[in-house]
Every structure is written in structure tokens, then in C-alpha cells.
Amino acid sequence: MKAPTNRLDETFARLRARGERALVAYLMAGDPSLAETQRLVIEAERRGADVIELGVPFSDPIADGPVIQRAGTRALAAGTSLPRVLEMVSTLRAQVSVPLVLMTYYNPVLAFGLKSFARTAADAGADGVIVPDLPYEECEPLRAETEAAGLDMIQLVAPTSTPARVKTIARLSRGFVYVVSLTGITGERRGLPKDLDVQIRTLRLVSTKPVCVGFGVSTPEQVAAVGKVADGVVVGSAIVRTIEAHTGTSVLIDKVGDLIATLKDPLRASSSAGSARAVLGGGTEERAARRATTVGRGAKPPSEGC
16 A cells, blocks of 8 residues: 555554544535534544545435435535535635545536546545546546546445456555445445455455445444444445434534444444454355355446446
8 A cells, every 4th residue: 555645545544553443424515504514524523533525415316315315405405516515625624634535426527627626626625536426437537637636536346346347446546445335325224235244355355455335334333343344434324314303403513423423433442353244244254255256247336436
């Protein structure tokens, strides 16, 4: 892995040295307002979030489940746009030291202009960008601009990614590799995929970059299990649902902060790999070996790419 040169690299290197795992907390920018989002980011850092992922609302969020879709609709209705989110990031950068990653669909970036987006985002203090509807075969124009600007372009690996795709995506990714734990959209799930550990092990064979798992991770127990096999855990819908439940109340910031602290706690503590394996579904080594050779068969979901 390259020597730490930016906030994402430094964060993962520091956590790895402590034997700790990262909590990547997702917030929809502008829900319930940009001013409240700013307060939520500050509280999230204070309560233990290691990386903040800021969603940019878009009218056709193909990778998002109902909870985040509703948040995006509310944010758009409140007048949130990519330029306004970047302005907020610029203000936040003077208030927080945590890495800030933008999760945006490609249309707003195209409308902004690739070079203008990359430079403006980097100048504002953003550390990375995730574009879930942009496959790596089509991402070179944007990747060239983000690399020149010093903005990490984080790639996504899906359960259906072939071994060859996994290798290429891992090579292109900067900051960390985002493992989509399941096919489909974001949202809370009762259980985690049984072969998630095999999916991560397959990725470890071709890359030493940090691996973070998202989509479907929502409870402290699930976070603890994923933290035993990955470098970080991305939680979105559970946080956004808490914001939805407490918008307009005086306890909004505290409730979200309490949830983030609860989610971060198991990533600080150590527990046996066996317990994590039980939560992940376990399985024999023979089945795991078979799975490792077949992972990636099937159609590519829209959430794989840049």
C-alpha cells in the first residue's frame, strides 16, 4: 500500500496501527437541511465516525433503497444541489478533520463539468468521491481529473464481479475499495450474506488497499461481524432512518450521535473471529474454496463501478 499522503490514507493507516476498524457514516446532504447536515457531521466526528460519506441528492437514485430515496427527495425539495453541497464541504473543512467523501450519481458531475467538479471538490476539502452508476470501463475521463486534483476516486466491487474485474477495480481504486455486500439496493437487512468473508478474502488476494463493506449493514452486531474481516464498515440507511424519525425535534443531533457511538463501539473492541464467522453465516472451508473460484458469475449490478 502506498505511503499515507492524504486524509483517507492517514486515517486507515492510523486505525490499522491501533488494530481498529473504520466506521464510515453516510448522511444525505440537505436532509433535513444543509445547516442540520453540517451539525450532524460535526456530531458524527465527535461520536466516533472515522469517515463521513455525504450523499448528493439526485432524482433517479438507482442504487438507493426507500429510506435514502426519501431523504434525497426531501433534500431536493429543500433546494440542495451539488454546488451547494460543495459550499457546505468548504465550510465544514474548517470545523472537522475527518475525511469527507462525496457519494454522487454521474449526471450532476457531468452538468458541473468533470474538471470543474474535481478541482472544486478538492479545493473545498473533499477527500474522495464515489459514483455508483459509473462502471470502471467508462470512468477514465473523470478519474483523470480527480487524480490530477488529488481527489480519491473510490471504486465499488459487487458480489457478481468476476475475479478479473475485482483485480482491475482494486487497482484503480483510491482511498479504499468499497465492497457492496449484496446485489440490489441500499437498505437495512436482517442478516448479512453468508459468503461475505469469502468475497473479501478474494479481494485480499489481489490488493492490500483498505476494504470497506456497505449495503445492508445496520446493527452493532452486523458491524462487529464485518469489522472482523474488513478494514471498515459503511452504515447509511440506519443513520438516515434515525434522522427521518427525529427531524424537527430537539433530540435529532443527540439521537444520531448516540447511534453512531453505538455503531463505532464494536469496531474499537476485539472479539473472536469465530463469533464474526457465526454472524456472517460461516460455512466449511471446502464450500468457501468453491465459492472463491465462482464469485463474480452473473450480471453486473448498477452499483459496481467508480
